[in-house]
Amino acid sequence: MVKMHPKSRSIQQKYRKTIEHEKEMKKHTIEVVTVIFVVSILYILLNQTNFLDERSSFIMSASENTWFVPTYEIDEALKSVYDEYHGMTVNYHPELTTFILKISYEPTLIPEDRLVEITNVANELLIKLSSFPTDKPYIVAITGENDEQLASKMFGSNEDS
Incomplete structure (x- = not known):
């Protein structure tokens, strides 16, 4: 070994x-x-x-869904038409829904007729691109750079212009 x-x-x-x-x-x-x-x-x-x-x-409930579904298409359409448009916010409430459009102008720099035009075009797009209940009122509002409300208009059955 x-x-x-x-x-x-x-x-x-x-x-x-x-x-x-x-x-x-x-x-x-x-x-x-x-x-x-x-x-x-x-x-x-x-x-x-x-x-x-x-x-x-x-x-979302069915009523919320009718308001929220078309917002993307409306947002894209407004961006393509208006350079000053920046985006949209929806404030949903069962009695009154508000569509808030954000633009890049200060209150003194944009003419009133331009605000009315943007509001009316947004309303036309809301009606055209969705199946909105026309019996319920809603508001289209426009805010400026400082979140200051520049214009608003109520549409629907209780239109106040």
Whole structure:
């Protein structure tokens, strides 16, 4: 038999222990990854029902839907026609809905007839691009750069001009 030097034996034992330790660490890593994955899946599945409940609270009623659906098309049409137009906001209320058009002018720089024209064109687009209930009143308002109301007009069954 071949005799081994005592130092080489201790080196081999250290090497074996190191390799065993690395195998143990790999097992632990796999276990940790598996546990994290399972916990993540459970978290997602348990919160899925809460997500659906929250989404259902954001679903609009049929009357809200008639006001909100055409806003994108109206917004794009007004942007293509008027350079000063910046965007639209809808303030929905069951009794009176307000469409607020944002333009880039100060009150002193835009003529009154231009404001009336923008208001009337917006109303025509609202009627043309949607199935609005004409029996309910709504307002088309125009605001300037400082959110100052420049003009507004009521349309619908209670038109006040």
